[in-house]
Amino acid sequence: MSYTIVVQASQELSEYYQFLLQGQYDFAIVVLADGQKALDYIKENGEPHCFILGSRSKDFLNVLKDYDSKEVRYPLIVTCKKSEEAFVVAKFKTSALSRLIHEEESIDVLFDQMQKLFAMGQRKLQAQTYCKVNIDFFKNTEELFCDVFVRLTDNKYVKIIDRYQPIEPDLIERYVVRNVRHLFVKANDFKLITAQLMKKISPNTQTCASPMERSKALITAPPSSIIFPIQLQETVYESINKIGLNEQAVEMASMAISSTIELIEKNQVAFEQLSKYLKKGDYLSSHSFFLSYLSCSILRETPWKSPSASTKLTLAAFFHDISLEDSDIAKLHDLEKYSSKDIEYSVEQKVKEHTMASVKLMSKIEGIPNDVDKIILQHHEDYSGLGYPRGIDYKHFTPLAAVFKVAHELSNRLYIQGMDQEVIASVIEEMRQDYKSHPFSIVIQGLDKCFPKNQKMVG
Ligand SMILES: [Fe+2]
Ligand SMILES: [Fe+2]
Structure with a gap:
């Protein structure tokens, strides 16, 4: 041994x-x-x-x-x-x-x-990588036992808290007012953050033996704020991208997904609250949460609604861009269609392959229902066949993939153009003109019921 x-x-x-x-x-x-x-x-x-x-x-x-x-x-x-x-x-x-x-x-x-x-090199240690941590995490943390850094440039980090120092709320506040959203810790220390985050957010679940039991316990005491699943998602993405898929990341993913489903199913999220958060939070995680919210809301107004279909859409929202290494690329790839930004060749390649790569990463996790991969694979395909990676058209979309595609497009358009009623109505109108055939026509009918004219989003 x-x-x-x-x-x-x-x-x-x-x-x-x-x-x-x-x-x-x-x-x-x-x-x-x-x-x-x-x-x-x-x-x-x-x-x-x-x-x-x-x-x-x-x-x-x-x-x-x-x-x-x-x-x-x-x-x-x-x-x-x-x-x-x-x-x-x-x-x-x-x-x-x-x-x-x-x-x-x-x-x-x-x-x-x-x-x-171990110089023989058989056992490779993790590279010296810094992982980002939402600054909110430090607001209620007194002791952490790891060095904390701010990022000055892509490669330059400066230590602001020593591992043996208590965390001073005033210091954190100084960065908050300077609009710093994330602080950084070394990858080797990131486990301390994830462990504390789980403990902090769900102290009642710590006595449960398995991740499954912990997720169940969480559902019986659902979180009251959307910040919970979004912060968890952000941490899972960071963990998977910088450290790799590990047990803790899977457990956090399961908690984030359970709490997202719970919040959305129980209508505990108001559209206005969500839309305000969307531009403030980390792009990838708040985009995923919003997408899950929109797709499940549309689904409820279609003949395909069922609890398992909602779960599949939430899983797809959580994992659809997980292979993109950071929020900037995610933002760029989601929004480039609607802006004039040029994308570098290497990033473009990564973007072209990311649907497949996300499915591959997700497939390492046990228990994901089969058709979630189709939803993810088709999220950049297009009604007219002009999308990627395969260039298929509307005839090949599964119903859930069509719901997800419409929700994804709507989410991106609202992100760029704003969330007010007029914008929503005009985007829906454009979609109605473009998406006339099955299964998209049914999705647009559902969308109409979600956003009846002159009324706010049905929660
Ligand atoms: Fe994507
Ligand atoms: Fe996306």
Whole structure:
């Protein structure tokens, strides 16, 4: 068995290392209470892949003695407080396979040292990437235990909060008033954010064992604000794009989707509230939420309505652009048809392939109903056959894909032209002229019922 042992002075510290290491490598993390237990474990299970040993842990010196006596050594990382360094250095001589690091240092130092120890390169660590976090997250967070940065340019980040500093509300407020919407943390620390976010938003679900149970618990206590699913969506997109699809992202996606369905089904969202948020929030996640809202509202006015159809549209809205790496590209590709912006060739290629790439990414998640992929694949096809990637026309659209396509187009048009009644009426009128055949004609009838002339959106 390939494993890493963690022995630290307190359970809290051990769990901290365990939490950060989990998922980084393909070996098991074994947390043990003291050095003697670790030596016994090693005797029984063979050499560890790495040993992370705290200097204040019980039997620390015994482990060092045992280590020194070995002819063939394993990677050993001793952690200690800066103030204890003199004591530790007197007892512990670093070698090619052992390192000493300070607990106060960034977790990157640990990862860096581990990477050096695994120099054979079989186990690749994540690249140094920064992940964006909605600034709202920091407003009610006092302690985070990770460095926080602001982005100056695409490649330049400046640290504004040290991992051992409490988060000062005044500091956050200073960035809020300067219109900063996101702060950044290193990819290695992003797990701390996602874990805290889930805990914060749904404290009642933390006792549930499985993601499925947690989603169910969430449904019994639905969120009252659209910010919840939108913020979750944003975090899932960031996680998937920067770190890759992992269990936590899938769990957050499931929570975001459950809460979106819940809010929309129970009519807890007002169109006006949503339209105001649309331009303020992160484009990709607020666009997805709005799309889910619009498509489910139109669906309700068609013969195809059913709870499973609503779920499929919400899933499609959530995943349709997930392969686009950031909101700027998403915004560009959604809106380029209606603006004069030129798109770079490499971005254009990415855009052309994104429907397929999004389906591919989504297919890694179990339990997604079959026809969600068709909805996603057809969201840039066109009634007249001028879309992409296949250039199919209205005859080949499935009913749900037609609902989604109309909702998507309406959402983009309203984003650019504004949400007032006149714009809505004129967009619908244009669509009525263009979309005369089945299944689009039925969708337009549904749309008419959603936005009756001179009335506000039916919620
Ligand atoms: Fe798209
Ligand atoms: Fe889109």
